[in-house]
Amino acid sequence: PIMLDLHDKKVLFIGGGFETESKVLRLLEAGALVTLLSPLAHPALEAPPAPERLTWLRRGYQQGDLAGFQLCFAHPPDRSLNTLIAQEAREREVWLNAVDDPAHCDFILPAVHQQGDLLIAISTSGVAPALGVRIRQRLAQEYGPAYAEYLRLLRTFRPLVQQTYPHDFEARKAAWYRLVDSPALEHLAQGEVETARQRLLEALHNQATPEVAL
Incomplete structure (x- = not known):
């Protein structure tokens, strides 16, 4: 387990999948400088909080896109792209999270419950994320506002x-x-x-x- 300070860190998000909006918004909340690659519509990102932290290139992934980044999230509509993205990530020594694709991940994201500065993370090591969500819901009842x-x-x-x-x-x-x-x-x-x-x-x-x- 590790907590990363992403404030002002350059993060590449290869998007288009159904969780693109929520995950990009969380990265922006964490203060990251996000470059999003996605040709699809994402209404929640048209006027995001801290728009100066989001660069949106309205196209898909191309070989070489990971240059200059240390951290990358891959959530393309076509998951077969993760193999190419993971190969480039290894070559460039970029940490990669391929959403719902543990085989191509260098790290996974836990379920999170947050109340101000209190941050509780729960992980099932990729085995059963739904169980992590249920545990988070129970913790939310105990650790409230x-x-x-x-x-x-x-x-x-x-x-x-x-x-x-x-x-x-x-x-x-x-x-x-x-x-x-x-x-x-x-x-x-x-x-x-x-x-x-x-x-x-x-x-x-x-x-x-x-x-x-x-």
């Missing part, structure tokens, strides 16, 4: 923890466990933001708070 607010609040505590324990890593680590074990999340789930903040402040300074085993 309160977690997005929780992480926004915890982000504000990063400098406070550093300032409170500037030279003691073990103390900082213990403080973080006190923060995440505090009842702040429960208060956020009830919409009590200021109460949650107060509970985190108490946990930050209360070194006597019981801790979980590390």
